Amino acid sequence: MKEGIEVLIRQDGLHISAPFKQEVEFIAQPVSELGSRLVRYCAPKSPAGLNVLFYIAEDLLFFKKFALPLKTADLKEAISYQLAMFAPFDGKMLHSFTAVRDKQGYNVCLYAASEEAIVPLLDEVTAQGFQLAGLFPESQRYVTRACKKKEWALLLPGRFPKLAIFADKKIKDRLLCHNEPSFEELTALNPGEVIYKPAAQEGSGFADAGRLLAEKALHKELNLLPPSYRRPDYLRYVLIGLCLLNLLALVAAGTIKEYNIITLLNKVETEIQTLRPDVKEVEQLRNEEKQLVDTVGRIEGIGENFDIIRFLEKATKALPENSYLDQMRMDEKTGAIQLQGYTEDIGALTAKLDALGNAKLKSTSRRKNQTYFNVEISGQ
Amino acid sequence: MNQLIMFLKGLDRKILILALGGMLLLLNVGRLSLQAYSNQLAEAQEKQNLLAQYQETASQLPALKKRVARLKQKADKLEKYLFSGTSEEEVSSAMQIMLQEQVTKAGLEPESIRPMVSGTKTTPRDYHEISIKIRLSGTQSQFVDFIALLYRSDKLFQVESFTLKPYKKAEMKIFIDLKGFYTLKNA
Numbered sequence: 001m002k003e004g005i006e007v008l009i010r011q012d013g014l015h016i017s018a019p020f021k022q023e024v025e026f027i028a029q030p031v032s033e034l035g036s037r038l039v040r041y042c043a044p045k046s047p048a049g050l051n052v053l054f055y056i057a058e059d060l061l062f063f064k065k066f067a068l069p070l071k072t073a074d075l076k077e078a079i080s081y082q083l084a085m086f087a088p089f090d091g092k093m094l095h096s097f098t099a100v101r102d103k104q105g106y107n108v109c110l111y112a113a114s115e116e117a118i119v120p121l122l123d124e125v126t127a128q129g130f131q132l133a134g135l136f137p138e139s140q141r142y143v144t145r146a147c148k149k150k151e152w153a154l155l156l157p158g159r160f161p162k163l164a165i166f167a168d169k170k171i172k173d174r175l176l177c178h179n180e181p182s183f184e185e186l187t188a189l190n191p192g193e194v195i196y197k198p199a200a201q202e203g204s205g206f207a208d209a210g211r212l213l214a215e216k217a218l219h220k221e222l223n224l225l226p227p228s229y230r231r232p233d234y235l236r237y238v239l240i241g242l243c244l245l246n247l248l249a250l251v252a253a254g255t256i257k258e259y260n261i262i263t264l265l266n267k268v269e270t271e272i273q274t275l276r277p278d279v280k281e282v283e284q285l286r287n288e289e290k291q292l293v294d295t296v297g298r299i300e301g302i303g304e305n306f307d308i309i310r311f312l313e314k315a316t317k318a319l320p321e322n323s324y325l326d327q328m329r330m331d332e333k334t335g336a337i338q339l340q341g342y343t344e345d346i347g348a349l350t351a352k353l354d355a356l357g358n359a360k361l362k363s364t365s366r367r368k369n370q371t372y373f374n375v376e377i378s379g380q
Numbered sequence: 381m382n383q384l385i386m387f388l389k390g391l392d393r394k395i396l397i398l399a400l401g402g403m404l405l406l407l408n409v410g411r412l413s414l415q416a417y418s419n420q421l422a423e424a425q426e427k428q429n430l431l432a433q434y435q436e437t438a439s440q441l442p443a444l445k446k447r448v449a450r451l452k453q454k455a456d457k458l459e460k461y462l463f464s465g466t467s468e469e470e471v472s473s474a475m476q477i478m479l480q481e482q483v484t485k486a487g488l489e490p491e492s493i494r495p496m497v498s499g500t501k502t503t504p505r506d507y508h509e510i511s512i513k514i515r516l517s518g519t520q521s522q523f524v525d526f527i528a529l530l531y532r533s534d535k536l537f538q539v540e541s542f543t544l545k546p547y548k549k550a551e552m553k554i555f556i557d558l559k560g561f562y563t564l565k566n567a
Binding site for chain 2: 254257258261262264265268269271272275276278279281282285286288289292293295296298299300302303305306308309312324325326327328329330331332
């Protein structure tokens with residue numbers, strides 16, 4: 001932050017002060033060579049590294065409070081039109097205003113000064129390489145953080161004392177007094193919680209305005225400096241730049257995330273497409289495997305044939321002599337073999353039945369000196 | 381709160397509404413973007429899961445190919461034991477011819493060899509059956525020879541039932557119910 005010099009333009013001359021200088025310099029009217037005087041005042045500091053802040057005494061400023069309708073499309077334009085009617089100056093004017101909107105309309109507080117008296121001073125200062133920090137009404141010197149959130153007033157002495165009434169940091173009105181008013185007179189006007197006055201005496205009821213000067217002035221509004229003299233608002237540009245940068249970072253982060261996810265999706269999709277034929281082949285092969293397993297299983301499940309040859313051999317050996325078979329039959333459903341015949345020695349037959357496996361003698365009958373038998377052999 | 385109300389009152393209503401609209405628009409755009417992003421994330425997760433499944437399935441392919449090849453070999457081997465033809469009639473004729481040859485070879489006297497052609501395909505299986513009823517006469521030795529020939533043949537017959545009865549002095553009547561198996565080929 002650059003250091004600054006404060007120049008208060010008054011009717012009688014200029015008061016120059018700076019935080020880095022203890023003495024205050026006064027230049028009486030008519031002022032000439034302001035630039036070179038400032039250089040000398042600041043020496044050994046270089047003008048390039050210094051800001052000059054101008055204040056104009058309230059005596060030199062025209063103030064007007066008025067209202068504009070809510071329908072006003074462009075306040076700046078409307079005030080510019082009316083300025084010539086209001087202001088008592090001939091020629092070009094420097095002006096600035098504040099506007100507070102309420103239900104009835106816009107309450108405008110307008111400050112104006114003659115350009116003729118101010119601009120040559122500005123030119124001299126800038127010609128020496130100083131930077132102009134602003135051009136404010138004197139009352140704005142007292143608008144600091146100390147007067148935040150309260151209604152207050154400031155009595156400024158002069159040819160006609162002026163009472164500036166503030167709400168928070170905004171000027172509400174400025175009253176012109178024909179003589180020095182007492183605290184009681186001002187209190188009757190109900191201008192706010194505190195009434196400040198420069199170099200106020202104790203017991204007078206006024207608060208010392210020096211307390212406000214101890215803090216840095218806010219300079220939020222009512223800058224009368226012509227646009228051509230104003231420095232670019234670097235802080236504003238930096239803030240806009242930061243906002244844009246943040247927005248860009250946000251968009252970039254979103255884009256990168258989106259790009260990453262789209263890349264991932266594409267990669268996965270490509271791999272899926274590559275694997276899809278293999279997966280289809282696996283599905284086909286699984287179906288084929290199932291069919292083949294079924295086929296093989298069914299063919300294998302057909303079952304073995306009954307060993308008729310071995311059975312006949314066993315039966316031939318097992319049947320005792322003088323035994324004859326009328327019928328040998330294998331049942332389709334049970335697979336049991338039934339032997340029907342006759343024998344002379346049923347005892348020998350029953351003794352040899354075990355040799356034929358799980359054999360049961362189902363029935364016997366005696367006819368014509370022979371024993372007819374019916375044997376069932378199961379579990380073949 | 382009062383100060384906020386005062387501040388809001390001090391603002392131009394148009395600007396306030398515009399700012400509010402802009403803020404809501406931004407919030408909605410943000411909400412929609414987040415929703416779209418989370419949907420994409422879910423889609424990516426789903427696709428990654430699908431890919432993992434595909435990779436696992438694809439890794440089984442070589443082993444599966446080997447198993448199927450082995451099963452095909454086995455099935456081909458087994459199918460050699462089955463008759464094959466374009467129709468049931470053609471297959472039953474082939475079975476009949478083969479049985480006739482074996483009966484003659486064994487020396488048995490054939491009385492009848494009768495395939496039971498159903499003419500219907502009730503089962504959707506890949507092989508079918510034909511029942512054959514055989515009536516023969518001959519000696520036990522000839523019957524044993526026939527059975528031996530039947531069991532040794534390269535075609536599969538299943539003996540469902542049989543009945544042997546004495547006939548004349550040294551012969552017997554033989555009744556056999558067989559089942560022959562076949563596969564149908566496209567004509």
